[in-house]
Structure formats: C-alpha cells, structure tokens
Amino acid sequence: MSKRKKPKEQPNISAIIERTGTALEDGRYPLEIMNNGDLYQSELRRIFGRAWNYLGHVSEFTEPGDYARRYIGEDPFIVTRDESGDLHAFLDSCMHRGAQFCTAENGNTSHFRCPYHGWTYKNDGTLQGMPHMREAYQDLDEAEIQLEAAHLDTYQGLIFGRIADDGPSLEAYLGDFTWYLDVLFGATSEGMTVVGEPHRWESDHDWKTSADNFSGDSYHVLTTHQAGLETESLARGPWEELDDFPGASYLACTDRHSVGYYLSEDADTFMGYPDTLTDHLDPELSDEQRELFGRSVFHFGTVFPNMSIIHGIQSGGWGGPWACIRKWNPRGPGTTETTSWWLVPRELAGDDEFLETSHRGWESLSPGGAFESDDLTIWEGISDSSGAVTHELRETEGNMQQGLGSMTDEVETVADPLHGPADVTTKGLYFDERNSRTLLRSWYEMMRTDGDQGDDS
Amino acid sequence: MSLPPLSDRSATVDAETQHRIEQFLYREAELLDRFELEEWLTLLDEDIVLAVPVRTARHPGSEQSEFSDESNYLREDYEMIRERVGRLSKEYAWSENPRSRVRHVIGNVRVLDVTDDTVDVANTQHVFRSYGDTADHDMLSAQRHTTLRDGGDGYTISERTVYLDHSILNTKNLTLPLL
Numbered sequence: 152m153s154k155r156k157k158p159k160e161q162p163n164i165s166a167i168i169e170r171t172g173t174a175l176e177d178g179r180y181p182l183e184i185m186n187n188g189d190l191y192q193s194e195l196r197r198i199f200g201r202a203w204n205y206l207g208h209v210s211e212f213t214e215p216g217d218y219a220r221r222y223i224g225e226d227p228f229i230v231t232r233d234e235s236g237d238l239h240a241f242l243d244s245c246m247h248r249g250a251q252f253c254t255a256e257n258g259n260t261s262h263f264r265c266p267y268h269g270w271t272y273k274n275d276g277t278l279q280g281m282p283h284m285r286e287a288y289q290d291l292d293e294a295e296i297q298l299e300a301a302h303l304d305t306y307q308g309l310i311f312g313r314i315a316d317d318g319p320s321l322e323a324y325l326g327d328f329t330w331y332l333d334v335l336f337g338a339t340s341e342g343m344t345v346v347g348e349p350h351r352w353e354s355d356h357d358w359k360t361s362a363d364n365f366s367g368d369s370y371h372v373l374t375t376h377q378a379g380l381e382t383e384s385l386a387r388g389p390w391e392e393l394d395d396f397p398g399a400s401y402l403a404c405t406d407r408h409s410v411g412y413y414l415s416e417d418a419d420t421f422m423g424y425p426d427t428l429t430d431h432l433d434p435e436l437s438d439e440q441r442e443l444f445g446r447s448v449f450h451f452g453t454v455f456p457n458m459s460i461i462h463g464i465q466s467g468g469w470g471g472p473w474a475c476i477r478k479w480n481p482r483g484p485g486t487t488e489t490t491s492w493w494l495v496p497r498e499l500a501g502d503d504e505f506l507e508t509s510h511r512g513w514e515s516l517s518p519g520g521a522f523e524s525d526d527l528t529i530w531e532g533i534s535d536s537s538g539a540v541t542h543e544l545r546e547t548e549g550n551m552q553q554g555l556g557s558m559t560d561e562v563e564t565v566a567d568p569l570h571g572p573a574d575v576t577t578k579g580l581y582f583d584e585r586n587s588r589t590l591l592r593s594w595y596e597m598m599r600t601d602g603d604q605g606d607d608s
Numbered sequence: 609m610s611l612p613p614l615s616d617r618s619a620t621v622d623a624e625t626q627h628r629i630e631q632f633l634y635r636e637a638e639l640l641d642r643f644e645l646e647e648w649l650t651l652l653d654e655d656i657v658l659a660v661p662v663r664t665a666r667h668p669g670s671e672q673s674e675f676s677d678e679s680n681y682l683r684e685d686y687e688m689i690r691e692r693v694g695r696l697s698k699e700y701a702w703s704e705n706p707r708s709r710v711r712h713v714i715g716n717v718r719v720l721d722v723t724d725d726t727v728d729v730a731n732t733q734h735v736f737r738s739y740g741d742t743a744d745h746d747m748l749s750a751q752r753h754t755t756l757r758d759g760g761d762g763y764t765i766s767e768r769t770v771y772l773d774h775s776i777l778n779t780k781n782l783t784l785p786l787l
Contacts, residue, residue, distance in 0.1 A: 256665045256775065258672075347678030348662045352777035378701035382691045488776060493679065510683065517782070519660060519681040521695055524703035524781035528739075531780055 164189050170546070172595045178552030178584065180591050185357045185537035186485035190598075195481065198456050198597045199224030203304070203311040203324045205458035205478055206230050206240055208494065210308065210344035211257070216274055219257035222480050223312055228301055229253045230310060233275035234261065238305070240312040241276040241298035276300050307336040308343060309458075309476075327572040328408040328454065330440065335410075335452075335462045335474070338444045339431040341497035343474060346506065350491040352518045356530035357537070358457050358479035358487045359594065364526065365451050365459035365477060367402045367411035367579070367586030370553070375529060379521045399448075402579030402586050403571060407593045409586035410452030410460070411579065418445045422472040423464040424496070425505055431498040439568045453586075455593040457481070461516065470511025485534035491517065551591070554583030617720040621727070629729055629756065630717050632763045637712035637733075640785045643704070645693040652686060653757055653766040659683045660787065665775045675771060681782055692784055703781050709738040710785050720753070726766065727756045735786050737779060746779035748772070748786055 167181055167190065174180050184190055204223045211219060212232040220243065221230050227243040243253045250267035262279055264271045270281040276298040281288070301312035304321035306329060311321050322329060336343050364371065372380070402411045414420075421428055421444065432441060449463030457479040465471030474494040482488045493513040499505050516523045541547065554562045554576060561582040565575040576583050621629075639648040662679040666672055684692070695701050713734045721728035731752050738745040755767040770787050779786070 255667045255670070258667055258670060348664050348676045349679070350662060350681060351775065352780070354780040356780075374700070375702065378695045378698040381698065382695050506678075510678075510680070511688075514680060514682060517681045518777055518780065519782035521692060524783060525701065527780040528702045528705075 164193055168193075168595065168598045171591065172599060174548055175588060175591055175595060178555040178558075178588060179548040179550060181542070182537050182547045182549045183539075183542040184594075185360055186534045187538070188484040191481070191484035193598060194594075195224045197600075198594065199226075199314075199481065201313070201315040201318055201597060202456050203313050203321050204301075204456070205454065205476070206301075206303075206310045206312045208308050208343070208345045208476070208492065209238070209305060209310060210342075210494075210497070212238060212310075214259060216259040216261050217257075218253070218260060218274065220253050220255070223301060223314055224481055226314070227251070227253070228312060229263070230312075231274045231276075233273070235275075237275065238303055238310060239274075239276050240301040240303050240310075242300075244299065245270055246278075246296050246298060247281070272298055307332050309336060324407070325454070326407065327405040328410075330571040331403065331410050331450075331452065331573075332454075333436065334440050334444050334447075335450055335460060336494075337433055338436065338440075339428065339496045339498050340433045341431065343494040344497040344500050346493050346495055346500065346510075349493070350517045351488065353482060353486065353488045354518075354527050354531055355486050356527065356534045357485050358481045359590070360530045360533050361477070361479050361487065361489070361526075362453045362455070362457055362459060363587050363590050364530070365461070366409045366453035366590045367404075367451070368584075369400065369411060369580030370584075371526075375525050376522050378525065379515075382521065398578055400580035401565065401570060401575055401577050402583055403573035403575045404585055404589040405573045407455045407589070407596075408453065409573075409589045410450055411586060412450040413448040413463075413580075414443070414446040415448050416446070418442060420446055420448060422447050422449070422462065424472055425499065425502065428496060428499065431496065439571070442569055443571070453590060455590060456597075465512035465515055470508045470513075470515060473509040473512040475513055475516060485538060489518075551584040551587045554579060554585050555588075559583075617728070619719045619722045619728075621719050621722060625727075626717070626719065629719065629727060629763070632756065633714055633717060633729070633731055633754075636765075637714050640787070641710045641712055643696070643707055643710075643785055645696060645784060649690060649693055651763075651765055652689065653764045654686045656686050656689070656766055656768070657683065658689060658768050658770075658787070660770045660772065660782065663772050663775045674775075681772075681777075682787075689784070696783065696785075703783050704785070706740060708783070708785065709736075711736040725758050727758065727763075729754050729756060737786060748774070748777075748779060750787075752787075 171180055171184060206221045207219055207230050215232055215234045218229055218231040221228050228240045229243050230240045232238055243251045245252055245265040247268055247270045250265050252263045252265040261274055262271050271279040273279050278293050278296040301314055303312050306321055306325060399414050447463060451461045453459045459477040462474040463472055476492045478490045480488040495509055515521050518524060552558050559582045561578050562576045565577050636651055660681040662676040663674050666674050696704050699705060714731050716732040718730045719727060720730055733750055733752060735748040736745055750773055751771045753769045754765055756763040757766040
C-alpha cells in the first residue's frame with residue numbers, strides 16, 4: 152500500500168496517447184499507460200473533468216438533508232438532497248478561503264458551516280450567512296456566493312455528476328447503454344435500493360485495470376479464481392444451470408460502455424431471485440428486456456470511466472443474488488480507492504432471508520472475499536510493472552486481440568433484439584476482448600483532445 | 609453509540625483465568641501469523657460467527673453507529689471459514705501466494721463478561737503485513753471482541769467481531785490471517 156510513486160519522464164503525452172489510438176486498431180496498447188504520472192494528471196482533467204461520473208444512488212438520499220461525501224476524480228464533492236427534494240453535488244471547499252467543511256462520510260444536515268470563519272451554506276449550496284455579515288460585508292452580493300456545483304442528473308436512480316459545463320447530456324453520454332441499465336437497475340417497479348454502507352479500500356492498482364476487468368473479462372476467471380472455483384461450495388447451486396457454457400455467454404458494447412453476461416435457457420431464471428420478484432416486474436420493460444432479465448444468470452460491465460456493475464447469481468454457499476456498484480476512485484498514478492455498494496430490488500429489501508444470502512454474495516467480492524482478494528494481488532502487480540522504464544524505452548505493447556480479425560472463429564456476432572441495441576458477440580467471454588478495447592477506445596477518445604467533448608445533444 | 613459496543617462492560621476474573629485467556633489469544637495469534645490455519649480451525653466452535661463490520665466516518669455525537677449492522681467485509685459461519693482455509697492452502701490462492709509476512713501484536717486484553725461456560729474478552733491489536741519483494745508494509749489496527757467457550761479442556765472461540773480502526777482499508781485484501 153505504501154509504495155513510493157516514481158515520477159516519470161514523459162515530456163510528450165500526446166505521443167503516447169496517439170500511440171494508444173493507433174495500437175488499438177490492432178488490439179494492442181502501450182503497457183505504460185497503466186501507471187504513468189503525466190497521463191494521470193491529464194486523465195483527471197480530460198476524463199474525470201469532462202465525463203459523467205457516478206456519485207451515488209437516489210436510495211441513499213431519501214430525506215431532505217441527507218448527504219454523502221463523494222468524489223469526481225480526486226475532487227471531494229458533497230451530494231445532498233435539499234429541503235425541497237432536489238439533488239445537488241457541490242465541492243467541499245468554502246467560497247471564502249477554500250476550507251473543507253464536510254466532516255463525515257454521510258449524514259443529514261440542513262446547513263454546512265465552515266470551521267474556518269463560519270460561513271454557512273444551505274444544503275442546496277447557496278449562502279445562508281456568515282459571522283458579522285452586516286458589518287463586514289456591506290457591499291457583498293450574497294446571491295453570487297454559492298458553492299461550486301457539478302452538473303447533476305440521474306438515470307434509473309443512478310446519480311451522475313459532471314464538472315465541465317459543456318458536453319453531452321447524461322442520457323446522450325450513456326447512449327444505447329441505457330437499455331442495459333433499464334434491465335440491471337429498473338427491472339422492478341420500485342427499482343433498486345442500496346443496503347447498508349459500502350466497502351471501501353485503497354490499493355496500488357490503476358483505475359483502468361479494474362474498470363477493464365469488470366467490463367467483460369471472463370477469461371481471467373479460469374486462472375485468477377481457480378482457488379475460489381475449486382472450493383466445495385461452488386460445485387453447488389445455480390452455476391449448474393449453465394449447461395451451454397461458454398456458448399451461453401455474451402458481450403455487448405455500445406460506443407463507450409460495455410457489459411458481459413450469461414444467459415440460461417430457462418426463461419424463469421431471473422438471476423436466482425426469489426419467485427416473488429416476478430410479481431414486481433416493471434411493465435415498462437420491453438418484451439426483449441423482460442426476456443433478457445428472465446434468462447439472466449449474471450451480468451457485469453463498466454460505464455466509462457469508473458463505474459462498474461455486477462448483478463446476478465453467485466454460486467452455492469457463496470450466496471447471492473445481489474447487485475453491486477463499484478466506483479474506482481483515482482488516487483494517484485497506479486492507485487485506486489474502491490467503493491463497493493450493495494443493492495437489492497426495493498421490493499425484497501425487507502426479506503431477511505433473502506438479504507442474508509444476498510449479503511454473502513456481495514461479501515464474496517469484498518476485499519475479504521474469496522474472489523476479489525486474488526484479483527487485487529494481480530492488479531497491484533500490473534501497476535507496479537507497468538511503471539517500468541523498460542516499457543517506456545521499448546514502447547512495449549500489451550495484447551487485447553481476442554475476437555479481432557481472424558484471431559478466432561469461435562466468436563459469432565449476434566443480431567437478435569433480445570440482446571439490445573449494442574454490438575453483441577456470443578462466446579465472447581472467453582474468446583473476445585472487445586469490451587476491453589471499447590474501454591481503452593473511450594479512454595483514447597477523451598484523452599486525445601483537450602478541447603470540446605462531442606455534441607451537446 | 610459510535611464506538612464498539614464495549615467499554616462500559618467489565619468483569620473481574622482471577623489472575624489465573626486472565627492468564628489462561630491471554631495465553632490462549634497469544635497462541636491463536638501465533639497460529640494465524642504462521643498460517644497454520646488447519647490447526648487454528650480446531651480452536652473454533654462449529655456454531656461460530658466471525659464478522660468484520662464496515663466502519664463509517666461519522667460526526668462526533670451522531671446517533672448512528674460507526675459500525676454497520678448490515679454491511680460486513682466478512683460475516684462467516686464455520687462452513688465458510690473452513691472453505692476459506694481450504695482455499696488459502698491452494699497454490700493459486702494468489703491473495704496469499706506468496707504469503708504475507710504477518711505479525712499480530714495483541715494488547716489490552718480485558719474481560720467484559722463471564723458466565724458459567726463463556727468469557728467475553730476484548731483485545732486490541734496491530735497486525736503487521738508485508739508482502740512480496742518489497743520493503744513496504746501495511747499495518748491493520750483493530751479491536752476484537754471474542755466470546756470464548758470453556759469446554760473443560762481449554763477455550764474455544766464461539767463468536768468474534770473484528771472492529772477495524774479503518775473506514776477505508778489500507779491494504780489490498782483482508783485474508784483470514786490478518787484478522
């Protein structure tokens with residue numbers, strides 16, 4: 152955890168960004184981008200400063216005054232629900248001298264008072280007042296003073312914020328991926344709800360490594376998770392329904408975001424949820440979305456840049472089903488603070504028996520979990536060696552060529568509306584790395600320019 | 609209540625009992641440090657619950673507990689602990705291959721409650737962890753609450769909660785020998 156970061160000589164980041172774009176055409180990428188201090192500074196500005204960043208779920212902010220400290224890049228924002236019910240996200244930095252005033256991870260308050268000179272803000276980010284206001288600030292336009300706010304919007308209960316003033320709307324940014332978010336977070340009428348508090352931990356891996364892993368890398372499961380897969384409990388339970396494995400696996404990429412999933416032939420699989428769930432299906436789901444959800448065993452994916460998703464069955468004694476939202480908070484080149492929330496359909500949030508097994512599934516991917524703990528060791532190694540001067544001098548390229556050109560004839564393109572509006576392949580989870588390429592392509596598109604980002608649609 | 613549910617409780621035991629309890633905890637810690645987890649398993653009761661709740665940074669005076677009663681990094685019964693021990697013994701349990709260099713330093717061993725056949729005991733601990741080809745290390749700080757059962761031929765562990773002093777974990781993963 153406390154490894155020293157070596158500042159790297161990298162006078163021209165444009166060259167390495169362009170080299171990434173070119174290499175991706177052939178399914179390759181410069182390994183050094185996974186731990187590079189100069190690129191990291193640009194990522195904070197060009198990606199996290201301009202993208203829609205996941206900030207939380209509406210179920211965490213049900214009452215007026217509810218707030219939580221959340222991050223865009225490394226910037227500390229406070230997400231609040233104000234007294235009239237609107238959501239806000241403002242920077243934890245007083246407009247007087249920049250002091251921080253939010254002293255807890257979450258809570259409920261009508262006002263925030265700066266500890267430095269006492270400037271006080273309402274929970275909508277506007278100024279309430281300050282000590283000696285009438286004497287000290289006789290010529291001040293109070294209405295002009297409000298906290299720096301991020302643009303904020305929600306989709307299916309997911310709250311996103313953006314620092315840059317210009318850019319696409321949230322719905323345009325999510326694009327066709329909204330179809331999958333409907334299935335994963337809007338399958339029931341009341342939607343999902345966060346349970347309890349999130350897991351949080353810091354590790355020396357690059358945010359892109361884990362975002363890539365969750366985007367659709369099933370190939371690693373065989374090797375990375377061999378120890379977990381060979382435990383006795385895993386032989387039990389719904390995994391056995393995957394009689395057509397890996398034929399029943401799919402990858403779907405939109406222009407920026409991607410998801411991988413397994414389907415059962417059984418249309419009443421519903422990720423292993425209790426049968427009562429089908430009483431609550433949202434009538435607004437299309438027939439295809441409903442069928443996809445009904446046959447779903449497991450989904451995982453990444454909304455660029457740093458929000459990942461798991462939703463589905465865990466196996467046997469390891470519990471589930473559960474949904475998890477991951478946020479890979481950048482904390483320096485090659486360092487990430489992971490936040491991992493547990494969500495369940497709101498209709499099941501009072502079912503203690505279900506919660507018990509669902510918690511167990513979520514826990515299996517905690518830093519103490521039987522699966523995640525192995526990933527983390529490997530991801531830290533990637534970060535450590537990706538910072539190697541050798542990679543910089545040799546311009547070493549890593550490989551994500553599965554499914555590209557004539558690399559394999561296993562992968563088949565699927566054109567069936569059941570699979571939504573994305574580019575979809577089957578058997579992709581073992582033989583296709585298109586989702587990884589999509590992630591780095593999104594990275595390239597936002598890194599390649601320091602100018603305006605796309606349309607304002 | 610924003611601290612572990614403890615410090616208002618205390619019970620007096622004789623010096624020999626205190627000594628037996630401390631010696632048990634020291635020996636157990638050494639088994640964990642040495643990754644002798646099969647032997648460690650024999651110290652656990654089959655109805656054990658082992659929990660590591662999530663801790664959240666809250667305002668002083670907040671009515672909400674810092675320790676979650678819903679979210680845990682781990683909450684395991686005997687069967688799952690046994691699975692985890694088996695898992696860690698495999699060559700490709702990468703979380704501990706190579707194995708961490710682990711050392712528990714245990715202190716402040718305080719008896720909280722005594723019944724005919726159980727003792728509730730709190731201890732603080734610093735767990736040193738160094739991993740791989742590096743001079744670096746992580747330090748995990750915690751208070752444990754353990755219910756020991758006295759079955760006649762020595763103590764066994766019937767319940768344990770590890771209250772971490774971290775709201776954000778500062779180590780890559782949380783394997784059994786670190787608890």
